[in-house]
Amino acid sequence: MSRLLGAVAFCAVVAAAHPADAYKIFVSNEKGNTVSVIDSETMEVVDTIKVGQRPRGITLAAEGKHLLVAVGDDDTVEVFDTDTYERLHTLPSGPDPELFVLHPSGNPLYIANEDDNLVTVVDLEARTVLAEIPVGVEPEGMGVAPDGSVIVNTSETTNMAHFIDPETFEIVANVLVDQRPRFAEFKPDGSEVWVSAEIGGTVSVIDPKTHEVKHKITFEIPGLRPEAIQPVGVRITSDGETAFVALGPANRVAVIDAETYEVQDYLLVGQRVWQLGFSPDGDLLFSTNGVSNDVSVIDVGARRVIDTVPVGEFPWGVVARPE
Amino acid sequence: MGHASRALRHLTLAVVGCAFAAVSAVAEADEFRIGYIHPAERELTLSLIDRPREDFGTAGAELAIADNNTTGRFTGQTYVLDAVPVGEAAEAVAAVERLDAAGVGWIVADLGAEALLEVADAAAERDMLVFNVGAPDDDLRLRDCRENLVHVIPSRAMLADALAQYLVWKKWPRWFLVTGSHPEDQAYAAAIRRAADRFGGRVVEERVFADTGGARTTDTGHVQVQARMPVFLQNASAHDVVVVADESEVFGTYVPYHTWDPRPIAGTAGLEPTVWSSAHEQWGAVQLQNRFLDRFGRRMEKEDMLAWMAVRMVGEAATRAGAAERQAIADFMKGPDFQLAGFKGQALTLRPWNQQLRQPILLADGQQVVTVSPQEGFLHPSSYLDTLGHDRPESSCSLDRG
Incomplete structure (x- = not known):
């Protein structure tokens, strides 16, 4: 009995130390072969998970209990327990997985295989490959409609956004975008998908019903050569009003009015900014800065960089998990 | 793991191959025939490890054809390579005739300056565009320009x-x-x-x-x-x-x-x-290197990359122009919207006055890419890439001004 009381008391202490809104931020470090775990309370790295070779894409599954990490040079996706950081198993991802997206229902996972011009569909429970979908050359970006009705893959050398039916695994449309499309992000209401083109320097706003590019966003930063502006990661706030675009070697995150497509601000972050991820409440946005080995913390409401967190070598992907 | 994954990969490739065949059999595709004129024998190098192989260049062209065809599945375009090894200049001109008869519209030429100009002139009469992948001579960019000649290879x-x-x-x-x-x-x-x-x-x-x-x-x-x-x-x-x-x-x-x-x-x-190093891995280059290695069982060399870029230029212009006519493709390629993604961290474009492909240059020592130029701090009013090579005022060519 006393032992039980002790356990209860311990739990209470733990709960007090971590209020309900505390969370963890997981950052994949491409060169370091690690995932840095940042505590949201202190904004410091509290743990480092050793992972496979060249970790890039990172996401949560199993209602936040699992952390999925694409380790491209090991040709697999590793699955970690988000509490114990224990490696639970790997997934048959196909060769060189880079980015992936989880179906809104929690299963399956759609993985871009850069080297084989394929999107691999993996059942997370059975850990089996459900389908391999031939797409363009060097598939990279993966997006999913909020209602799960369509998957979008971008292919970097073909320069297209491929719209894929998640039931039949057939491509239903191909939309030509600018050079080296890297990322696809749906608006929360599903009305648009935004595709960034790293070398083209633009973001194409595509209507997923008509498959037409309805607008192309361009960027201009005084004093910076246009070639340095290389859009990669894209995130849109849950109210659909504001979009953030990571601009690579421009070392900035663009803030865009998602209704008018007007670029309203450029936030100076670390060097070579790759990907972006929101905090669970959406109040903060984290950017991975590949060259400066840190993560910038952006206050979404204030549109201001409020903190910089040193992480591992060559940070690439980021995802936050409520505690 | 190794054997299993390799077996899976082969199986996958086979499946993809079938899918391609099925699509091209159904769709009525526009066919693009690209010729590649290359030396029958390349000169010996001093270092044994740099010794040329028979498929130097051809392999790069083949990979670009495959890449173009992957995209072509979605656009109803198919690409075919017609590679012609030649011994001397006269054979090269004869090859132009043969390629023309075979319906080739574009020629990638790995030749010296003299033979290249003869090929370009023979090709001009036949409405063919020529891509220079063999002659770095500055004269070709300064004086001896041709409207139907595009320089993919960087000048000296x-x-x-x-x-x-x-x-x-x-x-x-x-x-x-x-x-x-x-x-x-x-x-x-x-x-x-x-x-x-x-x-x-x-x-x-x-x-x-x-x-x-x-x-x-x-x-x-x-x-x-x-x-x-x-x-x-x-x-x-x-x-x-x-x-x-x-x-x-x-x-x-x-x-x-x-x-x-x-x-x-x-x-x-x-x-x-x-222009290329088999150690180059930045900006997604490792994907191209892997794709090449998987297919040909060797590292990708300079000649391969040059041929790859030339063939991709045709594919890119054809996709963007949404046309199969030679003129429309040439117009797009020479126009302001043409860009090639060549794994150099920025778009490669054509200098309009002499049709030289603008490109960052790798500095490599055979083991690694040490740095990539242009370097920080060397400025230019329109494109930093134009700090490399002869700039417009130095060239007497003005192809864009008629």
């Missing part, structure tokens, strides 16, 4: 400028220039001198290594090299770097570690400015 001036920018950035401005005795070596040396003037380097001493003939490979090996090369290079004016201009591969490989003074080597040996 571009290479020399790329090297000069780095050496100056590194604060190694005093160069000891050692040149071969063949015209192309002299041309390379001229580009180095010009680059020194432009970027603040200084050629403090020059020597010519005369080619007295002889074999590229010998059993006697290093003993004589070790005895003679340091002596040849001794008592030079104080210098920071030895710059080698030996395109003909007579002695360049022997210079590193055989200098009199302990100095780094650059130019055609040591740190080499180049």
Whole structure:
């Protein structure tokens, strides 16, 4: 009995130390072969998970209990327990997985295989490959409609956004975008998908019903050569009003009015900014800065960089998990 | 894991192959035939590990055809390669006739300057666009321009400028220039001198290594090299770097570690400015390298990348123009919206006045890419890439102004 009381008391202490809104931020470090775990309370790295070779894409599954990490040079996706950081198993991802997206229902996972011009569909429970979908050359970006009705893959050398039916695994449309499309992000209401083109320097706003590019966003930063502006990661706030675009070697995150497509601000972050991820409440946005080995913390409401967190070598992907 | 994953990969490729066949059988595709004229035999190199293989260049062209066809599945376009090995210039012109008869619309030419111009002129009569992947001669960009000739290969001036920018950035401005005795070596040396003037380097001493003939490979090996090369290079004016201009591969490989003074080597040996290195991995290049290695079982070489870029240029322009007509494709390629993604971190575009492909230049030593030029701090009013090579005011070509 006393032992039980002790356990209860311990739990209470733990709960007090971590209020309900505390969370963890997981950052994949491409060169370091690690995932840095940042505590949201202190904004410091509290743990480092050793992972496979060249970790890039990172996401949560199993209602936040699992952390999925694409380790491209090991040709697999590793699955970690988000509490114990224990490696639970790997997934048959196909060769060189880079980015992936989880179906809104929690299963399956759609993985871009850069080297084989394929999107691999993996059942997370059975850990089996459900389908391999031939797409363009060097598939990279993966997006999913909020209602799960369509998957979008971008292919970097073909320069297209491929719209894929998640039931039949057939491509239903191909939309030509600018050079080296890297990322696809749906608006929360599903009305648009935004595709960034790293070398083209633009973001194409595509209507997923008509498959037409309805607008192309361009960027201009005084004093910076246009070639340095290389859009990669894209995130849109849950109210659909504001979009953030990571601009690579421009070392900035663009803030865009998602209704008018007007670029309203450029936030100076670390060097070579790759990907972006929101905090669970959406109040903060984290950017991975590949060259400066840190993560910038952006206050979404204030549109201001409020903190910089040193992480591992060559940070690439980021995802936050409520505690 | 290794065997299983390899087996899976083969299976996957087979499945994909079938899918392609099925699609192209159904869709009525526009067919694009691209010719590739290349030397039947490439010259021997000094280093055994650089010895050319028969499929140098052809393999790159084939991979680009496959990449174009992957995209072509979605656009109703199919691409076919027609590779023609040639012995001498006259054969090259004959090859143009043959390719024309076979319905080829675009020719990728890995030839010397003279043969290239003959091919370009023969191709002009047949409404064919020619891509230069073999001649780095600056004259072709300065005077001898042709409306139907596009330069994919960087000029010597571009290479020399790329090297000069780095050496100056590194604060190694005093160069000891050692040149071969063949015209192309002299041309390379001229580009180095010009680059020194432009970027603040200084050629403090020059020597010519005369080619007295002889074999590229010998059993006697290093003993004589070790005895003679340091002596040849001794008592030079104080210098920071030895710059080698030996395109003909007579002695360049022997210079590193055989200098009199302990100095780094650059130019055609040591740190080499180049369009491609099989060690290049940045900006997604590792994907291209892997794709190439999987398919051909060897590393991707310069000749492969040049051919890949040329064939991709046709594919990219055809996709963007949404047309199959030669004129529409040429117009798009020469227009302001054309961009090629070539794994160099920025878009590659054409200089409109002489149709030279603008491109960053890798500086590589055979093991790694040391740096990529243009370097920070070398400014240009319109494109930093135009700090490499002859700029518009220096060229008497004005293809875009008729």
